[in-house]
Amino acid sequence: MSEESSEEAQTFELEAPLGDADLEGLEAGQRVRINGVIFGARDSAHRRMVEALDAGEPLPVDLAGQMIYYVGPSPAPPGHAIGSAGPTTSGRMDVFAPRLLECGLKAMIGKGSRSAEVREAMQKHKAVYLAVVGGAAALISRSIVEAEVVAYDDLGPEALRRLTVRGLPAVVINDVRGGDLYEQGRARYGKGSSS
Amino acid sequence: MVPPCFGAGDSGSAVQRALGESGRPMREIPAERITEAVRQLCIEANTELGQDVLAACAEARKHEPSPAGVDVLDQIEENARIARETKLPLCQDTGFAVFFVELGQEVRLTGGTLAEAINEGVRQGYKEGYLRKSIVADPFDRKNTGDNTPAVIHLDLVAGERMRVVFAPKGGGSENMSRLGMLKPAQGREGVKQFVVDTVSRAGPDPCPPLVVGVGLGGTFEVAATIAKRSLLRPVGHPNPDLELAKLERDIFQEVNALGIGPQGFGGKTTALAVHVESHPCHIASLPVAVNIQCHSARHKEVEL
Numbered sequence: 244m245s246e247e248s249s250e251e252a253q254t255f256e257l258e259a260p261l262g263d264a265d266l267e268g269l270e271a272g273q274r275v276r277i278n279g280v281i282f283g284a285r286d287s288a289h290r291r292m293v294e295a296l297d298a299g300e301p302l303p304v305d306l307a308g309q310m311i312y313y314v315g316p317s318p319a320p321p322g323h324a325i326g327s328a329g330p331t332t333s334g335r336m337d338v339f340a341p342r343l344l345e346c347g348l349k350a351m352i353g354k355g356s357r358s359a360e361v362r363e364a365m366q367k368h369k370a371v372y373l374a375v376v377g378g379a380a381a382l383i384s385r386s387i388v389e390a391e392v393v394a395y396d397d398l399g400p401e402a403l404r405r406l407t408v409r410g411l412p413a414v415v416i417n418d419v420r421g422g423d424l425y426e427q428g429r430a431r432y433g434k435g436s437s438s
Numbered sequence: 439m440v441p442p443c444f445g446a447g448d449s450g451s452a453v454q455r456a457l458g459e460s461g462r463p464m465r466e467i468p469a470e471r472i473t474e475a476v477r478q479l480c481i482e483a484n485t486e487l488g489q490d491v492l493a494a495c496a497e498a499r500k501h502e503p504s505p506a507g508v509d510v511l512d513q514i515e516e517n518a519r520i521a522r523e524t525k526l527p528l529c530q531d532t533g534f535a536v537f538f539v540e541l542g543q544e545v546r547l548t549g550g551t552l553a554e555a556i557n558e559g560v561r562q563g564y565k566e567g568y569l570r571k572s573i574v575a576d577p578f579d580r581k582n583t584g585d586n587t588p589a590v591i592h593l594d595l596v597a598g599e600r601m602r603v604v605f606a607p608k609g610g611g612s613e614n615m616s617r618l619g620m621l622k623p624a625q626g627r628e629g630v631k632q633f634v635v636d637t638v639s640r641a642g643p644d645p646c647p648p649l650v651v652g653v654g655l656g657g658t659f660e661v662a663a664t665i666a667k668r669s670l671l672r673p674v675g676h677p678n679p680d681l682e683l684a685k686l687e688r689d690i691f692q693e694v695n696a697l698g699i700g701p702q703g704f705g706g707k708t709t710a711l712a713v714h715v716e717s718h719p720c721h722i723a724s725l726p727v728a729v730n731i732q733c734h735s736a737r738h739k740e741v742e743l
Contacts, residue, residue: 374702378646379516400572432503
């Protein structure tokens with residue numbers, strides 16, 4: 244994790260997988276850029292992973308130290324590693340996320356609020372939740388340089404993918420201390436605030 | 439004088455052509471022409487963000503105090519440019535294919551039904567445009583239909599011999615945050631305002647703000663929902679021509695943007711780009727209000743045949 248001071252706000256570079264990286268330094272509201280290898284999965288892939296855990300079977304990939312991006316990309320046209328690839332609504336993965344955090348998952352990337360259970364589980368397991376801009380999917384696609392289906396191919400856009408990313412722009416929503424940008428943003432700019 | 443013939447193909451066939459109200463042969467539109475138009479609409483709507491949305495974002499950016507919010511508005515603009523240039527879809531969620539069709543009753547479709555023609559266009563457009571297929575055949579089994587059909591088709595028969603097809607792909611994230619309330623008439627204007635503001639507040643960051651908030655007021659249960667969706671077809675920020683409704687739109691707009699949710703929920707003053715209200719007569723016992731939430735990827739394109 245390194246710090247860049249070129250922009251007015253600090254942008255942290257995150258190298259994925261995170262391994263045992265200390266995420267203590269990240270704060271809600273901070274901008275980050277993600278580089279390295281992450282996994283892409285959404286509703287159906289999550290259901291299958293949790294069903295595998297329930298059945299005592301191994302997951303198709305080891306999640307220890309990993310980041311999961313909630314994404315179901317559009318098909319890749321010729322010459323592109325992936326199609327448009329913005330985030331899907333994270334709340335639908337809330338019922339599955341605590342189980343995966345128990346398996347060592349360190350970060351989730353998506354958009355939208357998380358449940359109280361997931362926020363507690365993040366603090367317990369020292370994990371973070373990051374958001375990328377929903378609907379900026381063609382722009383985000385440029386940060387994904389390789390994409391490969393690693394499991395659940397039959398799910399089409401919902402398959403589990405390994406993604407190599409360079410400079411994927413994200414914002415910290417939930418940090419390991421319980422900071423929450425969605426709450427802080429409303430408090431700062433909502434009615435009755437000073438701004 | 440020979441009446442003008444708009445239909446291609448079979449004007450010389452032995453088939454007796456139906457006569458319209460004017461006494462001349464009905465205008466014919468072949469199904470394949472509709473299919474081709476729909477194919478193009480699917481690709482264009484999903485890759486070209488309307489100037490109305492871009493102008494509304496640019497205007498909002500001028501007044502947005504939140505740096506993170508400004509960042510988001512910049513990314514939306516940059517994304518629209520990349521999508522236009524590369525023909526990658528604006529959003530990976532290329533939506534449920536929703537159509538509003540106005541069909542002149544002096545028109546006769548040939549060579550297939552309207553639904554077949556539209557669905558075939560969706561099938562072709564979503565395949566050729568590398569658009570995501572997001573429809574499952576059964577709400578419980580959830581097996582993907584593989585071609586983004588069936589489309590949702592709202593049909594209005596209108597006077598004349600023209601056909602207008604509006605395509606508005608609708609993403610799941612914003613649709614999921616939509617809500618319908620059957621209010622008591624005594625709740626009135628204030629009750630409606632509260633319901634809409636509460637819907638946006640509960641949705642928070644989930645539907646990808648900045649939003650276009652479509653409100654359907656009155657009618658029956660299903661009419662309220664339909665006119666809420668129809669209001670999203672208006673150019674962003676064009677007020678309702680009815681002055682009272684335009685005032686309601688402004689009032690809701692101000693309250694929604696005072697919530698502090700901001701672009702993507704990162705905090706800020708731009709939670710909505712616009713609020714559109716449509717109204718309809720309703721029952722003496724009812725005050726239905728439907729809120730159809732639309733994300734900033736407010737896509738729609740139309741063609742006249």
